[in-house]
Amino acid sequence: MSSIKDLNRMCRNHEECNGCPLFIKGFSQCTPSEFPDNVDELVDNWVQENPVKTYALDFLTKLPNAPQMDRDKIPKVCRSLIYGGICPKQCNIVSSCVDCWNMEIGE
Numbered sequence: 834m835s836s837i838k839d840l841n842r843m844c845r846n847h848e849e850c851n852g853c854p855l856f857i858k859g860f861s862q863c864t865p866s867e868f869p870d871n872v873d874e875l876v877d878n879w880v881q882e883n884p885v886k887t888y889a890l891d892f893l894t895k896l897p898n899a900p901q902m903d904r905d906k907i908p909k910v911c912r913s914l915i916y917g918g919i920c921p922k923q924c925n926i927v928s929s930c931v932d933c934w935n936m937e938i939g940e
Contacts, residue, residue, distance in 0.1 A: 834873065834877065835873050835876035835877045839876050839879075839880050840872075840876050842880075843876060843880070843883075846883065850863070854875040854876070854878070855868070855869070855872065855875060857869070885937050886937065887934065887935050887936060887937055887938065888912050888916060888933070888934050888935070888936060888938055889906065889908075889934040889935055891938055892907075892934075905931050907930060907931060907934040907935075908930075910930075911933070912930055912933040912936075921933060
């Protein structure tokens with residue numbers, strides 16, 4: 834089931850509503866009172882076709898055969914060591930970095 838977060842992500846990815854599933858006949862339906870009855874279905878379909886780009890997805894796309902992956906299919910290393918920045922969870926090799934690896938990569 835889609836969420837407001839998914840709807841916002843969909844809107845951010847369609848500049849001036851171009852190509853947006855909610856853009857119908859030149860009229861943008863971006864106010865809740867104007868949403869079509871099937872808005873959940875439209876957003877759900879868009880989300881399936883456009884998964885959130887996470888650090889884990891980016892890493893595995895670039896290095897599909899990377900060694901040292903854990904049972905959650907993420908590297909056994911802190912994300913900040915590869916992508917830089919500050920680790921919000923202050924992970925170490927003993928604790929899991931699942932939350933950090935599953936964060937959305939900024940635009």
